[in-house]
Amino acid sequence: MSDLLERGRFLLPAVLLAALPFYLDAFWLRIGLFSMAAAIGAVGLGLLSGTAGQLSLGHAFFLAVGAYGYVWLAGDSGPGLPPAVALVLAVLLAGAAGGLFSPVAGRVKGVYLGVATLALVFLGHHVLLTADSVTGGFNGSSVPPLEIGSFAFDQGDDLTVLGVPFGAEERIWYLGLALFALTWFTARGLLRGRPGRALVALRDSETAAAVMGVHVARYRSAAFVVSSMYAGLAGVLLALSFRRVVPDYFSLALSVDYLAMIVIGGLGSVAGATAGAVFVTALPLLMTRYADQLPLVAAPGSGDGSIGPTEAARYLYGAAIVVILVFAPDGLTGLARRARARIARPRPPGPAPSDPGAAPRPPATAVRAKEHTP
Amino acid sequence: MTTLVDNLFNGLALGAVYALIALGFVTIFKASGVLSFTHGSLLLLGGYLTAILHDDLGFAGALALAVLATAAVAGLLDRYVLQRIGTDPHAAHVATIATIGVDIVLVTDLSRRIGGDLLGLGDPWGDAVTDMGPATVADSRIAAIIVSAVAIAGAFALFRFTPWGLSLRAAAEDSEAAALMGVRLTRVRMLAWCLAGALAALAAVFLAAFPAPGLERTTGQIALKAFPAAILGGMASPVGALVGSLLIGLTEAFVAGYQSDLHVLGEGFGDVAPYAVMVLVLLVRPAGLFAARGAARV
Amino acid sequence: MTPRTDAPPPLQVRDVTVRFAGLTALDQVSFTVAPGTAHAVIGPNGAGKSTCFNVLSGLYRPASGSVRLGGTELTRLAPHRIAALGVARTFQNIVTTQGTVADNLMLGRHALTRAGFAASALRLPRAVREQRDHLARVREIAELTGLGALFDTPVALLSYGDRKRVELARALCLEPRVLLLDEPVAGMNAGERVRMAEVVREIRAELGLSVVLVEHDMGLVMRLADEVTVLDFGRRIAHGTPDEVRRDPEVLRAYLGTERADGEDAA
Numbered sequence A: 001m002s003d004l005l006e007r008g009r010f011l012l013p014a015v016l017l018a019a020l021p022f023y024l025d026a027f028w029l030r031i032g033l034f035s036m037a038a039a040i041g042a043v044g045l046g047l048l049s050g051t052a053g054q055l056s057l058g059h060a061f062f063l064a065v066g067a068y069g070y071v072w073l074a075g076d077s078g079p080g081l082p083p084a085v086a087l088v089l090a091v092l093l094a095g096a097a098g099g100l101f102s103p104v105a106g107r108v109k110g111v112y113l114g115v116a117t118l119a120l121v122f123l124g125h126h127v128l129l130t131a132d133s134v135t136g137g138f139n140g141s142s143v144p145p146l147e148i149g150s151f152a153f154d155q156g157d158d159l160t161v162l163g164v165p166f167g168a169e170e171r172i173w174y175l176g177l178a179l180f181a182l183t184w185f186t187a188r189g190l191l192r193g194r195p196g197r198a199l200v201a202l203r204d205s206e207t208a209a210a211v212m213g214v215h216v217a218r219y220r221s222a223a224f225v226v227s228s229m230y231a232g233l234a235g236v237l238l239a240l241s242f243r244r245v246v247p248d249y250f251s252l253a254l255s256v257d258y259l260a261m262i263v264i265g266g267l268g269s270v271a272g273a274t275a276g277a278v279f280v281t282a283l284p285l286l287m288t289r290y291a292d293q294l295p296l297v298a299a300p301g302s303g304d305g306s307i308g309p310t311e312a313a314r315y316l317y318g319a320a321i322v323v324i325l326v327f328a329p330d331g332l333t334g335l336a337r338r339a340r341a342r343i344a345r346p347r348p349p350g351p352a353p354s355d356p357g358a359a360p361r362p363p364a365t366a367v368r369a370k371e372h373t374p
Numbered sequence B: 001m002t003t004l005v006d007n008l009f010n011g012l013a014l015g016a017v018y019a020l021i022a023l024g025f026v027t028i029f030k031a032s033g034v035l036s037f038t039h040g041s042l043l044l045l046g047g048y049l050t051a052i053l054h055d056d057l058g059f060a061g062a063l064a065l066a067v068l069a070t071a072a073v074a075g076l077l078d079r080y081v082l083q084r085i086g087t088d089p090h091a092a093h094v095a096t097i098a099t100i101g102v103d104i105v106l107v108t109d110l111s112r113r114i115g116g117d118l119l120g121l122g123d124p125w126g127d128a129v130t131d132m133g134p135a136t137v138a139d140s141r142i143a144a145i146i147v148s149a150v151a152i153a154g155a156f157a158l159f160r161f162t163p164w165g166l167s168l169r170a171a172a173e174d175s176e177a178a179a180l181m182g183v184r185l186t187r188v189r190m191l192a193w194c195l196a197g198a199l200a201a202l203a204a205v206f207l208a209a210f211p212a213p214g215l216e217r218t219t220g221q222i223a224l225k226a227f228p229a230a231i232l233g234g235m236a237s238p239v240g241a242l243v244g245s246l247l248i249g250l251t252e253a254f255v256a257g258y259q260s261d262l263h264v265l266g267e268g269f270g271d272v273a274p275y276a277v278m279v280l281v282l283l284v285r286p287a288g289l290f291a292a293r294g295a296a297r298v
Numbered sequence C: 001m002t003p004r005t006d007a008p009p010p011l012q013v014r015d016v017t018v019r020f021a022g023l024t025a026l027d028q029v030s031f032t033v034a035p036g037t038a039h040a041v042i043g044p045n046g047a048g049k050s051t052c053f054n055v056l057s058g059l060y061r062p063a064s065g066s067v068r069l070g071g072t073e074l075t076r077l078a079p080h081r082i083a084a085l086g087v088a089r090t091f092q093n094i095v096t097t098q099g100t101v102a103d104n105l106m107l108g109r110h111a112l113t114r115a116g117f118a119a120s121a122l123r124l125p126r127a128v129r130e131q132r133d134h135l136a137r138v139r140e141i142a143e144l145t146g147l148g149a150l151f152d153t154p155v156a157l158l159s160y161g162d163r164k165r166v167e168l169a170r171a172l173c174l175e176p177r178v179l180l181l182d183e184p185v186a187g188m189n190a191g192e193r194v195r196m197a198e199v200v201r202e203i204r205a206e207l208g209l210s211v212v213l214v215e216h217d218m219g220l221v222m223r224l225a226d227e228v229t230v231l232d233f234g235r236r237i238a239h240g241t242p243d244e245v246r247r248d249p250e251v252l253r254a255y256l257g258t259e260r261a262d263g264e265d266a267a
Helices: A002-022 A026-051 A059-074 A083-100 A111-130 A168-192 A194-204 A206-211 A216-242 A252-265 A270-289 A309-327 A331-344 B002-032 B039-085 B089-114 B139-161 B163-173 B175-180 B185-208 B219-232 B238-257 B259-265 B269-284 C049-056 C079-084 C101-108 C117-121 C125-144 C160-172 C190-207 C218-224 C242-247 C249-258 C260-266
Strands: B129-132 B135-138 C011-020 C023-033 C038-042 C064-069 C087-089 C178-182 C210-214 C227-232 C235-240
Touching: A002 A026, A002 A168, A026 A059, A026 A168, A026 A194, A026 A216, A026 A252, A026 A270, A059 A083, A059 A111, A059 A216, A059 A252, A083 A216, A111 A252, A111 B089, A111 B219, A111 B269, A168 A194, A168 A216, A168 A270, A168 C117, A194 A206, A194 A216, A194 C101, A194 C117, A194 C125, A206 A216, A206 C079, A216 C117, A252 A270, A252 A309, A252 B089, A270 A309, A309 B039, A309 B089, B002 B039, B002 B135, B002 B139, B002 B163, B002 B185, B002 B219, B002 B238, B039 B089, B039 B185, B039 B219, B129 B139, B135 B139, B139 B163, B139 B185, B139 B238, B163 B175, B163 B185, B175 B185, B185 B219, B219 B238, B219 B269, B238 B259, B238 B269, B259 B269, C011 C049, C023 C038, C023 C049, C023 C064, C023 C227, C023 C235, C038 C049, C038 C218, C049 C087, C049 C178, C049 C210, C079 C087, C087 C160, C101 C125, C101 C160, C117 C125, C125 C160, C125 C190, C160 C178, C160 C190, C190 C210, C190 C218, C210 C218, C218 C242, C227 C242, C227 C249, C235 C242, C235 C249, C242 C249
Parallel strands: C038 C210, C038 C227, C087 C178, C178 C210
Antiparallel strands: B129 B135, C011 C023, C011 C064, C227 C235
């Protein structure tokens, strides 16, 4: 019964998303595509930083492993595998890279892991620049289009569906949608299952988790590997959308963007990570498009000292992180949840204290390492 | 032989500058348990203020004002943003993430103002060099070592001889007990941020001085290399941070200096060598290095 | 999905010594918990009671001595291995995790379930079935501990006493053979104390497990415990049935000297 309800709840958005290419032009589709790719990566980071409480600033590195892994595996400079195989292997490669870091990721905890993962971004960027036979160096390389059977996810031959010409954006849209649905399905399965409960326990009390039978280091490592795999998948999708990968894209700023997504959306939930991803991804693109209609925002490249759309977006979400952490640590989803709860039932149920104002604050889901070393 | 002495000197100068930044990290960490990811932008702020003020105020006046202003910004940031999140260990972790948000805002704004420019800070050393036996050394590097040594000695004197230093150590040992004994934690940690901000602003001068071409919008990112230094030193120990900074500075200088022999690592590996050292350290002692703080009793 | 039926093996603590930075927290402490009995460890604050629990659950490694559950040496095992052997515990200050009562109790099933990352992510039939079956047993345990009506309530909304019971229920979800209760009624009001005592007695009768109890409430100790070990400054100063211990002059001295207020407050 609840399964049916759940399926019904997801069917409507799925149908809507699937219908969009018939109504939207390439600009909007690209925003949607980048948002879906970002959401896949953000869900992965949310699993690690939100659910397991392990901060990572190395997410850009794993996006890069996925993106470059795909490009090399499917490209002429590499083994030239069928692109679909290369996609799967690139995700596994990102997971393996996360696994290699597990001696650190399994034992360094909380925000300290954030410091440790800085190394991945800087060392990774260095490798991307210097290993130019594989990566193409500073100028990067072009991305081989994905082909499944004889169907190519690029401009390719003319294809018209129901009177709408299907170019690259339309085709990759469905790929993105499928991968996003897969992410949603698997991440929710994880979070509601045994691993999710173990990771929440690790975050809230390492000691309690251990005495309940959770192998602490193994679960920390596993969370890191899984998060890396989602990042790798996001990297592949981004590469396919951009059609070119360059090292400078995979910088610390990108890692920080992903962190912004999950903080803004509310740590620890799939829907929150998605909302945050859409916000952080779409905001600069929309501001660029509508720069001339926005107060205080200048068109890109219109001169010194003025605030360009990219900057305006960064001000906004930088400030959003601070404001949310100060005033609403559970992010957009938390705000929505509380609003819903207030509408649904003005008073907390049964056992709650009689004064609603004194009800305990919903548990802050921000990264925490509330350590209980006995 | 010449390269050896050159590299040694470069490494010491670099290490001395990292030490300024790392000492700030450690002071903040001891006082509040927060890891400051805002340090890059504080450093950039200090450098930027020096750059725009030195025409009017002269270098010394501009630097003094920049140091004070950066210290004030850091202190206010802690008092009115981070302390609002809370002061318990869990809040320290949330505040750490908030420092990333603050960094985004500050770096965005400063980058916009700096643009693609290289700003001179008007420092008195210019590109002058001094012959020191077998090696020729840039005056700016000698100045970096001397000024850092003086500033660090000053900071240690603060730790040791002022009531604030005593409170800081008490708070780091056991913040609850310190509060019970009348230590005003809000002030202790705010002053820790002020000190860290001042040190970062000072460090900016030497990161932008010769042989660097000037202050760029990416100069702030160098501050992150003080994290490996602080970690190497154990994060909660000021002396450890000094030793770690020197090791990191020397590593970077020697890797860069012997780059031709290390070409397998790729050009420019010196810049990222500190992070490689950090990973190696964490592989050997992953938990121990951070074990000093955050322990509570069940 | 059903409780373990075999009788719990004896828990033998032999000459356990724990030192922190020169301070001896436990000094050559020994006692044995006979199968199916309730054993109380009491003593003034700082006597080493919680330290003792942390050794039993693997959080501390003693400098010397041994802890054996049946034939298995526990002191060399990590906490999660000890949990898997059927040793469960509660904490003195409540340590629940985010989510509903059901989420917390299902965490207690961790050692008894298998579904890993891949199986849960792909929602393989065996993972789904496992979750459903164990949820049924967890609901039974919630009923047994009086949490049935609160099963889907977020733990953060519960009263102090209810959260204490969530901890107890979560420990029971491990289907323990030995249950370690660290001050189960601390901070509770009189009514809650009585209910908690009843619950502990019921689960002992129903599940036939051994209970080790650290508690200040002497009334509760006298009512529940079959045997009592008294610690003071990390040493065992007395041992025996509740009645024997109550009359022991050493115990009187330890309590009257330091802990009179606490004892009265608890009674």
